Amino acid sequence: MIGLDPQIPTCSRAGCPEPATWTIRWRNPRIHTGDRRKTWLACDAHVGYLRDFLAARDFPLEVAAGVVPDGASAEDRA
Numbered sequence: 001m002i003g004l005d006p007q008i009p010t011c012s013r014a015g016c017p018e019p020a021t022w023t024i025r026w027r028n029p030r031i032h033t034g035d036r037r038k039t040w041l042a043c044d045a046h047v048g049y050l051r052d053f054l055a056a057r058d059f060p061l062e063v064a065a066g067v068v069p070d071g072a073s074a075e076d077r078a
Ligand SMILES: [Zn+2]
Pocket: 011, 012, 013, 016, 017, 018, 042, 043, 044, 045, 046
């Protein structure tokens, strides 16, 4: 039986209980100043949906495989 494990972050898509497997970092240039970023987590099924949602608004975004903790970026680990 699969339960909700508080240790496993879930998808940011409303109502989706799936464990997150992707991190999407983005910013809205109109409300976010400087290098401020928002982080969304996504499951396999919704990473495309969330990315397209942001891309349609021309928000700068980056998608990283796996769950990247807030405050770190994929580039920091290079
Ligand atoms: Zn999802």
